[in-house]
Amino acid sequence: MFNDRNEKVESDPIEVKEEVKVEEVKKEVKKEVKKEAKKQPTKKVQKTKKVAVKKTTTKTKEETMATLLSEHDSKFKKGNIIKGTVVDVNERNIYVDIGYKSASPIAVKEFNTNNIPKKDDIINVFIDSLEDDSGKLRLSKKKADFYLHIEELEQKQAAGETVKGIYKRRIKGGMIVDILSIEAFLPGSQISLKPIPNLDQFIGKEHDFKVINLDKEKRNIVISRRDVLVREREERIKSLRDKIVEGSEHDGEVRNITDYGAFVDLGGIDGLLHITDMSWGHIKHSSDMLNIGDKIKVKILK
Secondary structure, three states, X not given: OEOOOOOEOOOOHHHHHHHHHHHHHHHHHHXXXXXXXXXXXXXXXXXXXXXXXXXXXXXXXXXXXXXXXXXXXXXXXXXXXXXXXXXXXXXXXXXXXXXXXXXXXXXXXXXXXXXXXXXXXXXXXXXXXXXXXXXXXXXXXXXXXXXXXXXXXXXXXXXXXXEEEEEEEEEOOEEEEEEOOEEEEEEHHHXXXXXXXXXXXXXXXXXXXXXXXEXXXXXXXXXXXXXXXXXXXXXXXXXXXXXXXXXXXXEEEEEEEOOOEXXXXXXXXXXXXXXXXOOOOOOOOHHHOOOOOOEEEEEOOO
C-alpha cells in the first residue's frame, strides 16, 4: 500500500486475520445448521379424505302444499274404506264426517237396529261415489262391513266352518240374517229339517249357519241352517246307536201324530209309538193321549 507521499507502507496483518476468522465462523455455523436439519424427522403430509356430501334441496311452500293436497285427495277415492266421526243422528240419517268438505248422510236402514251409532262414535264407511248433486260424498255402511269381513267368510266357507248370525226379518222366499254385520239370505228350504209354517218365531234369535254360496261382485251371500242341523243330527245318531237297544228307556218328544200312533224324537232318531202301546185301555185316536211337543218317556220294544 502507498501513503499520500507515494511511499510504500505495510498493511496491518491483524485486520486480515480477523476477516478470515469471521468467514470461517460463518462456514461452521452453516455446517451446524445443516447437521441439525438432517437430524429433524420429516413430517408426512396427511392426505385429507374426500367426503361425499349429498346435496339437499328444500321444498318450496308451493311444493309442500301441493304434496299435502295430493295426500289429502288420495284418501277420498271411490271404493276406499275410511273411518269417520258421527256428527248428527236423526230418524232418517246418520251424518258422518270423514274430513271432506262437509258431513255426508247415511240412511239409518243401513245400520243394525240393535247397534245404531251415537254422536261422536267412530265408524267405518265405504266411499260409494265422490260427489252427488249436493256436492257431498255418497257413503255406505253396508258396503264397508261387507268388504271388511268378506275374507273371513270366504275362509269359513272353504273350511266348512259355521258362523253365528241373528235372524233379522222375514222376506219373500226366506229370511235375512245378520252375520258379521252383513246381511245374508237364508232360503225357506234351508231354515229347518222340516217345513216351518211361522218364520216370525225366529226373529231376534241367534243360531249357527253355514255359508253355501258367496258372490263377492254382487255382494250376495246365501247361508243354511239346515246343513248345520243335519250335521248335528248325524253326530247325535252316531252317539245314540250304542245306547238304543231293546228294553232300554229314553226321553223323547212327540214330533207328529197320526191315526195309528205318534212319532217320537229320541234325540235325532225318530221312533214309532203305536196307538195300542199308548195306554192299557182302548183309545179312538192318538190325539186323545198326546199332543205335538209333549215330553214323554218310552221303552224300546225292538
